[in-house]
Amino acid sequence: MSVVLHTNKLSKAFFGVPAVQDVSISVEAGQILGLVGQNGAGKSTLMNLIGGVVHADSGTMSLHGQPYQPRNPADAFRAGIAFIHQELNLFTNLSIAENIFIESFPTQRRGPFRLIDRSAVHQRTEALLAQVGLALPPNLTIDRISPGERQLVEIAKALHIDASLFILDEPTTSLTNRETERLFALMKQLQAQGKALIYISHILNDVLALADSIAVMRDGQLITQEPVQNFDVGRMISLMVGRSIDHLYPERTSQPSSEILLDVQGVTADGIVKDIALRVHQGEIVGLFGLMGSGRTELARILFGVDGFESGQVILDKRRFTVSVPRESIRSGVAFVTENRREEGLLMDISIHENVALVALPQFCHTPLQIVDQDAAYSSVRQTLNALQLKSGDIRKQPVRSLSGGNQQKVVIAKWLLSKPKLFIMDEPTRGIDVEAKFEIYTIMDQLAGSGSGILFISSELEELMGMCDRIVVMSRGEIVGEFARQAFDAKAILHAAFREGEALT
Amino acid sequence: MKSSRVLQKTWNVLLNHSTLVLFVVVFIIFGLSSPRFFTLENITNFVKQAAFTGIIAVGMTFVLLTAGIDLSVGSNMYLSSVISGLLMRSIGLDVLPALLVALVVGTLFGAVNAFSVVYLRITPFMATLATLVIGRGIGTALTESRQIDLPERMATFGQAHLLGIPMPIIAFLIVVSTAYFVLTRLPIGRQIYAVGNDRDAAEKAGINSKRVIFSVYLISGFCAALAGFILASQVIRVDRSFAEGREFDAIAAAVLGGVSLFGGVGNVIGALVGAVLIQMVQTGLQFNQVNLYLQPMVRALIILMTVFFDSLREAQAEKLRRRFIRPLDGDKTEVHKAPVVPSQANT
Incomplete structure (x- = not known):
């Protein structure tokens, strides 16, 4: 041959x-x-x-x-x-x-x-x-x-x-x-x-x-x-x-509560996702795993209101929640850290401060004319960024573009933190950033969960999901095909589910 | 359930033929309100007046199909008419050589747009906005902003008939049919649609999209110059405000005719209908002695309405374009499952 x-x-x-x-x-x-x-x-x-x-x-x-x-x-x-x-x-x-x-x-x-x-x-x-x-x-x-x-x-x-x-x-x-x-x-x-x-x-x-x-x-x-x-x-x-699992993950410092924060019931969008049932409790980090094209990102976009769906319902914090546009989702306390921070999450050429303040601007407008209280906004932005240990120069001058990937991700998270969301949807938050910065992002996630927020953590890296999540939900072809509690985490079993090979093995 | 589906279907048909529906409705309304509107003379008249808008709309259609825009057509009409007009006046150039000069100037004007868009990678909107200002600037400088009165021969040309059909209408029909032919029968025509639909995919399919985009601006420039020359032959003079703002009519006519601003959708027959419709509205408003100052507003309103229809159509098309990651549930067959291969490890 x-x-x-x-x-x-x-x-x-x-x-x-x-x-x-x-x-x-x-x-x-x-x-x-x-x-x-x-x-x-x-x-x-x-x-x-x-x-x-x-x-x-x-x-x-x-x-x-x-x-x-x-x-x-x-x-x-x-x-x-x-x-x-x-x-x-x-x-x-x-x-x-x-x-x-x-x-x-x-x-x-x-x-x-x-x-x-x-x-x-x-x-x-x-x-x-x-x-x-x-x-x-x-x-x-x-x-x-x-x-x-x-x-x-x-x-x-x-x-x-x-x-x-x-x-x-x-x-x-x-x-x-x-x-x-x-x-x-x-x-x-x-x-x-x-x-x-x-x-x-x-x-x-x-x-x-x-x-x-x-x-x-x-x-x-x-x-x-x-x-x-x-x-x-x-x-x-x-x-x-084969990869060795010696990556460093912070200890989880809190337990999820039994209060249901997000309840997704039978959400279907024809040709995209089918019969999605998913729950996130307060203080819980739920991993969403799936192979490329399994519908993870598509589901996240639907939950945040970027795309529509045909049937089913989404209940957030016990209130039926008509996800229609992202603005509504933000007001209801949902934050979306996008997969593609360069294109969707950040305005690269404007300052760190302005990027962070953008989502939460209405909070700083008190006068009848809705003029932004610059000083209040600045001090609260700086406080948030300090808490996240952002390494930068003058946040009012330095454009986001000049930051490293990990620090850019912190800016995205800070932006959402200001509006005090109850639910974070994080789509590949650690993609393309170095190990040390990853550890810091994980720590932030743990703190968020500790303060009672729920996190839906979408990732293609199974190891990090296993390191950080309380539960992992597996998607394949737009459907949920498996769910694993932390005690039952097993890389092979999860991959088998994602690859839909369960039938062949049992 | 059933009646709502019928309603939906009717709505879709109306949406997809909104311009034709509008055309008929407007025609009947004007006809009823003013009997003289239905005369052959009047109809010939507004079709003739629609001719030059129609010709630029055809050129504009090529550009819009690639998801671009050419704002400079009005200035192009002016500059090419100024140069050919000056030559007619100064060295007594005859009508046909003058037409040739105008066409060359217009095509070169288009080449500047094409170069800026394709090689300097300036967005079409900004590139042609710049040449809009520059073109009129050069024309004004050449004439020192004085009006050029064109020779008698030009008037004769403008009033010429063939088989009783006025010259502008004949030119218009030739342009429309040539363009129709190019877009449907030549490879480049189909490639224009492909590039407008998805430029990345076009590149991957091996289409030279730079060449395709370059050519549409040349065509638009050529059409603008031709339209400018015909307009000049009707009014027999070229003054500072000659063809000013005509880009608006051309874009409106094309969009009215179903050409999408998002690229890849539409044809020149639509542009023809759109151009005649715009002119018909204008004539109809004059017949009904609508306040002269209100007329532009009514026209703008109609244009706004059709662009709104365009965005409705686009929203519908968007649904068809979404990326599927699983078979549609309408498909009767089961989702594919892997065949079970005996696995040695588990035996």
């Missing part, structure tokens, strides 16, 4: 944090390589390197034995690499046929023009759709078809460029059973034609059933690449978890 793609010691770091380190893998023609690993293990970054989306810091790649150095996705595309992303890249305003041929329409000469050859486009699209088993008219626009059908259109598009390597990153998340079977049959067919495939999935049994060899990644490194015969689900999970 000939090697189609080989990577040699590829490395890539983002802002000094290594995402992929010295990874060497190879895929052969007529083979399916399964790639597995926890969130943040570096799978997607590795695929983005191959797909030309990001550029390697060091290391080389070869394609069919030739040096391969894509400058952009279009380069990879022309080199015969079809990358089917987790999030779809289709144009919802165009037809299926147009989406497939958008970059290289077949044309026919008519006088001075090269017209789109509509009948050729139509016929070829029909043939491609037949190959992926979609019985849809080629001129149907994308916004009229289901998520699963869109995924298959993406694959039809990849077939059209006659790729020699197919990368499929979590392609089954939005597929129904039948669509998934169709996809797998198609993958087998491509394999029989001598194509190489890289298949990334969190459904480990699918990987076992499909792949010829499996590569396991952890913390940006390739742990092993071996033939599929050497693996079972248990071994895959052990290899993925």
